Amino acid sequence: EAGVTQFPSHSVIEKGQTVTLRCDPISGHDNLYWYRRVMGKEIKFLLHFVKESKQDESGMPNNRFLAERTGGTYSTLKVQPAELEDSGVYFCASSRLTGDHGYTFGSGTRLTVV
Amino acid sequence: KNEVEQSPQNLTAQEGEFITINCSYSVGISALHWLQQHPGGGIVSLFMLSSGKKKHGRLIATINIQEKHSSLHITASHPRDSAVYICAVRFYNNDMRFGAGTRLTVKP
Numbered sequence: 618e619a620g621v622t623q624f625p626s627h628s629v630i631e632k633g634q635t636v637t638l639r640c641d642p643i644s645g646h647d648n649l650y651w652y653r654r655v656m657g658k659e660i661k662f663l664l665h666f667v668k669e670s671k672q673d674e675s676g677m678p679n680n681r682f683l684a685e686r687t688g689g690t691y692s693t694l695k696v697q698p699a700e701l702e703d704s705g706v707y708f709c710a711s712s713r714l715t716g717d718h719g720y721t722f723g724s725g726t727r728l729t730v731v
Numbered sequence: 732k733n734e735v736e737q738s739p740q741n742l743t744a745q746e747g748e749f750i751t752i753n754c755s756y757s758v759g760i761s762a763l764h765w766l767q768q769h770p771g772g773g774i775v776s777l778f779m780l781s782s783g784k785k786k787h788g789r790l791i792a793t794i795n796i797q798e799k800h801s802s803l804h805i806t807a808s809h810p811r812d813s814a815v816y817i818c819a820v821r822f823y824n825n826d827m828r829f830g831a832g833t834r835l836t837v838k839p
Binding site: 720 | 766773775819828830831
């Protein structure tokens with residue numbers, strides 16, 4: 618099966634601009650998670666979708682971040698307007714809703730805000 | 732409180748050495764993952780454990796549920812094993828937390 622796909626793999630934008638990250642989970646994986654790792658810190662949870670619904674968005678840092686998962690398939694994470702501290706690697710992971718909860722991670726999007 | 736602690740933070744080894752990375756967590760979990768992050772940034776899931784021990788090639792992961800502790804071992808380490816190794820724990824409330832990572836450098 619195809620893995621979790623994220624794009625772009627890298628993005629460099631100026632402060633104040635908008636960036637949209639995309640995650641395509643494995644087909645059939647209803648759980649979709651967004652995480653990020655900012656420089657020098659551990660990976661932090663951002664939010665969790667179950668199908669198209671936001672199950673938990675307690676990790677979203679502020680209202681400049683907007684995540685969507687229309688139709689319960691791929692998800693987007695928009696940052697608007699981007700700030701310098703948003704720089705980091707944004708990861709997406711997916712898993713099935715039931716059974717062995719193995720997570721599959723995407724390779725991440727490295728976001729640099731200058 | 733859901734917490735994950737990893738040690739050591741940094742580890743340098745000579746090629747061929749046996750390596751151990753440790754992970755401790757605070758309360759009961761449903762699963763523990765060992766992840767590998769290479770310099771390019773991508774994350775690869777190495778193991779998912781809920782009990783016992785798993786082996787894949789030169790990598791071995793163990794978990795002791797009673798002691799709330801897991802270890803990742805690398806036998807006959809090689810420079811290509813150099814990466815950041817991350818312990819990630821899913822607690823029973825579905826909260827998933829990550830350790831700070833162990834940066835491993837294996838020198839030839």
